[in-house]
Amino acid sequence: MTIKVFIERYNETKVIEKNIKDINSLLKELSINPETVVTARNNELATTDAKLKDGDEVRILSVISGG
């Protein structure tokens, strides 16, 4: 399966060709701490247990708290 991932912190888009079952596994694969990010699947915010399928686009955004 192919997953397109945008990592906002590094302004980087990656294409991952590997079987990855959910966002949690994707974050593990990318060594990103799930507590410090919010994730979106196909332009809708999704929890880290959200399942992934071929062609999904995932956005990994930092949790922002500065005011």
Added chain:
Amino acid sequence: MERYKRQELFIGKNKQKRLNKSIVAVIGLGALGSLVSELLARAGINLTLIDRDVVEITNLQRQVLFTEKDLGELKAKCIKKHLAEINSNIKINSSAIDLNFNNIKLIRNADLILDCTDNLETRFLLNEFALKNKIPMVYGAAIRDKGTVMNIIPGKVCFNCIFNKSSSNETCDTSGVLNTITSLTASIQANEAIKILTNQDYETGLIRIDLSNNSITRLGLKKNPNCSVCNGIYEYLNGKKDKDFIKFCGSNNFQFRRKNNLEELKKRLSKAGKITGSREFIKFDNIIIFKDRVMIKADNENEARSLYSKYIGD
């Protein structure tokens, strides 16, 4: 009124009247808070302003209402003074306090809350208060060249639905922030507030602004059925979450319980100043960070909380 003529031509007399009767509570008077306060004051909205900090030289780059004359003064006091000079027809209340579950009732008469704080703890507290008292709220935040805005409407998706397991390891004092992103984020935040107050269609997604490629992305939101706050559990509002902070009796030491990654903090804080210490702790200015807690030497609780938000995060 002549003063609001240009705005009234666009939104209409009734909506302008509505704005003139509204009260907005602005929590946090930093880059976002100072600008939204100015925009709303000029638009004719009455304000309740809350902030615990004083104006520092590093604020002047982006916190638009402050001048060099304000350095060392309380932000809440300075903003009230400047806004009264801009619009003497609105009511402005300001309080220089650290907002917590004991004093949050101060904003009970607000028609809308603008969350412009610099820490997640207060954002969670405001979210619970807003939901419990059925007051709409607009969350805004910015760092580096990124900004975000989300409307929190009672009964719909709340802040906790999205951020319940979150922690932020970045602050403006360690990662930096551009004044252009804070201005843009604050403008969208103020605009959403006006839409909500005047019953216009408002944004229902999470807005993400990225100045590196001038993009504004709207992400859809879904209510979390397991959200404790939506299910009526208010842990911040009832003070349960407040115990992680202790002031040591008889000294000026304050302790915050928190799991710390010393290597990561060392890397981050070294950009802001000199770091010393050992394998067990790191020392930065008046702050000592252990693996399980943070100790801060400060003159009072407000100062300690302010240093914690500034350098450690949430």
